[in-house]
Amino acid sequence: MIFKNIFLSQSAELAFIIGLSILFYTCKKSPEEIYPYPNVDEQLHEYFKKFEEEGKKRGVNVDLIKSEVHGSLTKINANSIVGICNKNTTRVIIDKDFWARSSNSSKELIIFHELGHCYLKLPHSSNATHDGVCLSIMRPGNGGCLDYYNSKTRDKMIDELFF
Numbered sequence: 001m002i003f004k005n006i007f008l009s010q011s012a013e014l015a016f017i018i019g020l021s022i023l024f025y026t027c028k029k030s031p032e033e034i035y036p037y038p039n040v041d042e043q044l045h046e047y048f049k050k051f052e053e054e055g056k057k058r059g060v061n062v063d064l065i066k067s068e069v070h071g072s073l074t075k076i077n078a079n080s081i082v083g084i085c086n087k088n089t090t091r092v093i094i095d096k097d098f099w100a101r102s103s104n105s106s107k108e109l110i111i112f113h114e115l116g117h118c119y120l121k122l123p124h125s126s127n128a129t130h131d132g133v134c135l136s137i138m139r140p141g142n143g144g145c146l147d148y149y150n151s152k153t154r155d156k157m158i159d160e161l162f163f
């Protein structure tokens with residue numbers, strides 16, 4: 001009887017520990033831990049991830065973790081500049097006020113543009129339609145053409161980025 005009790009209590013303890021481990025493991029598995037980008041502001045993670053995914057869809061292996069591209073949100077004190085790729089430090093810098101007021105589509109456009117510089121090493125492209133609509137994500141920042149980046153134009157413009 002005594003032995004049986006001990007055995008039962010040990011089993012219960014073991015089951016408890018296993019249960020706790022599973023619970024702990026499940027809780028820990030947040031998206032942040034599946035896709036960690038060291039030195040990248042958390043608010044930029046989903047767009048870094050999308051950039052990798054869009055590259056992969058087009059046969060380009062993009063590994064932003066390995067390449068150590070950094071990313072931060074900060075106040076950019078320069079007129080009309082909302083994003084920068086610092087080529088020396090491979091750091092994408094986005095103006096935090098611009099970020100706060102922007103749509104998901106604008107956020108994606110600016111991140112893809114800066115990663116175009118910082119990761120793909122692309123220069124600007126003033127490719128535009130005859131009526132002045134930008135055809136490239138790598139359009140110059142000085143307003144040479146008008147952005148028309150949305151669910152209809154997105155795929156074609158991302159194709160242009162990765163080819």
Ligand SMILES: [Zn+2]
Nearest residue numbers: 113117124141
């Ligand atoms: Zn640029």
